[in-house]
Amino acid sequence: MQLKTQKMLAHIEEGIGWMTFNQPEKRNAISLEMWVALGEILEAFHHDPRVRVVVMRGAGGQAFVSGADISEFDDKRGNAAQRKRYGAIAANANRWLANIDKPMIAMIEGFCIGGGLATALNADVRFATPQATFGIPAARLGLGYELAGLKALVGLVGPAHAKDIMISARYFGAEEAQSMGLINFVVEPSELKDAVTAYALKVAANAPLTVHAARRTIRELLKPESAQAPARIQALIDACFNSEDYKEGRQAFKEKRSPQFKGR
Numbered sequence: 138m139q140l141k142t143q144k145m146l147a148h149i150e151e152g153i154g155w156m157t158f159n160q161p162e163k164r165n166a167i168s169l170e171m172w173v174a175l176g177e178i179l180e181a182f183h184h185d186p187r188v189r190v191v192v193m194r195g196a197g198g199q200a201f202v203s204g205a206d207i208s209e210f211d212d213k214r215g216n217a218a219q220r221k222r223y224g225a226i227a228a229n230a231n232r233w234l235a236n237i238d239k240p241m242i243a244m245i246e247g248f249c250i251g252g253g254l255a256t257a258l259n260a261d262v263r264f265a266t267p268q269a270t271f272g273i274p275a276a277r278l279g280l281g282y283e284l285a286g287l288k289a290l291v292g293l294v295g296p297a298h299a300k301d302i303m304i305s306a307r308y309f310g311a312e313e314a315q316s317m318g319l320i321n322f323v324v325e326p327s328e329l330k331d332a333v334t335a336y337a338l339k340v341a342a343n344a345p346l347t348v349h350a351a352r353r354t355i356r357e358l359l360k361p362e363s364a365q366a367p368a369r370i371q372a373l374i375d376a377c378f379n380s381e382d383y384k385e386g387r388q389a390f391k392e393k394r395s396p397q398f399k400g401r
Contacts, residue, residue, distance in 0.1 A: 138181060145174035146196070147181070152341035153334070154178075154188040154239070161197025164248050166206040167256075172227045179233035186400065189341035191237065192333060193260060194244040195253075198326070201245040202253025204274070231285065234259035240340050240348055244333045245269050246326065250308070258289040261352065263320040264333050265311045271319065272308035292359055294318050344382045345400035350374055 138147040146157040156178050158165040167175075182188045195201040234241075234256060243249075243260035249271050257263055273290075275282045282303065291299045298317045301307075314320045324332045340348065350373040357365050377383060382398045389396035 138178065140174045140177065142170045142174050144168060144171045145178060147178045149182075149185065149187055151338060152187065152189040153337045154182040154185070154191040156182070156191060156193050157196050158194070158202050159196040160206070161195070161199060163206060163208075164200035164203035165195040165197070165253070166203050166208075167252055168206040168209055169223060169226060171206075172230045176226075176230035176233050179230070179237050182239060183233065183237045188239055189345060190337045191239050191241045192244055192337055193241060193256070194333075195246060198246050200248040200250075200253070201243065201269070202250070202256055203248040204251030204253055207278075231259075235285070238349055240352060242333060242337055242340075244329060245320065246329065250274065255283075255286040255289070258286070258293060262322075262336070264322045264324055264329060264336070265314065265320045266326045266329055267311050267323055268326070269311040269314070269320075270308050271310070271314045272306065273302055274306045274308075276304060276306040342395070342398070344377070344380075344386060344396070344398045346373075346377045346380050346382055350377055 140147070144158075144160045146155075146159050148155050156175075158167065158171065160166060160168065160171065179191070182191050193201075240262075241260040243257040243263040245257060245263060245265040247266075247269060249257055249265070249269055251273055254271055254273055273282070287299065287303070290302065294302070294317045298319075302309075311320060311323050315323055322332070322336075350370070353373055354370050357367075357370050381401050382396075385398060386396050
């Protein structure tokens with residue numbers, strides 16, 4: 138994919154949309170131009186029928202994302218007006234992170250800190266190496282943490298762990314992150330790429346309408362009951378049962394072969 142920056146990379150392979158944070162000299166800290174490209178990549182993946190699943194990763198092996206690029210803060214986030222513009226650009230990327238209609242996997246090596254952890258929280262599944270490091274150091278910087286990020290954190294690890302992470306601003310390892318539900322799988326570095334690829338290919342081979350309905354239903358269940366839209370979810374479920382893929386799944390089961398799903 139052609140982008141205006143080399144600090145973000147993207148390509149599609151075997152139904153997997155690979156998105157790479159590519160600023161290893163700064164532990165993949167996200168700059169403003171990276172926020173722009175992030176939104177462009179996810180929008181493209183969202184609309185590309187070749188993409189069945191998205192994998193996010195960091196270049197260099199030392200970090201997934203170590204947070205925002207603080208070296209830009211004086212020039213691009215130094216006051217309320219600049220913060221508003223910066224926030225608008227980041228918000229577009231975060232909208233795609235939160236709402237892309239493709240399952241996402243985070244492949245985490247090294248530091249996954251601050252904005253990096255907030256980004257990883259948008260993934261449906263998170264893989265990490267035993268050496269990965271997590272934390273949200275907002276309290277060390279004096280900045281206010283956005284509501285959406287805290288909501289995602291609380292929804293994943295619960296209020297007790299979220300409070301600890303936020304008020305201590307401490308760093309912690311993959312074993313503890315897994316114990317609190319922050320990550321799903323811990324895999325050795327030499328096996329990480331293969332493990333993530335195998336999992337992504339498994340997801341990509343499944344019925345897209347079923348995967349989409351499941352993700353949307355779970356997202357709906359996390360809302361207050363008064364805000365849920367059961368009729369909309371039922372429509373997604375009905376679409377699965379009325380699909381060509383459902384027929385294909387039944388036929389493949391009878392013929393004892395792997396189904397070939399088309400997403401319709």
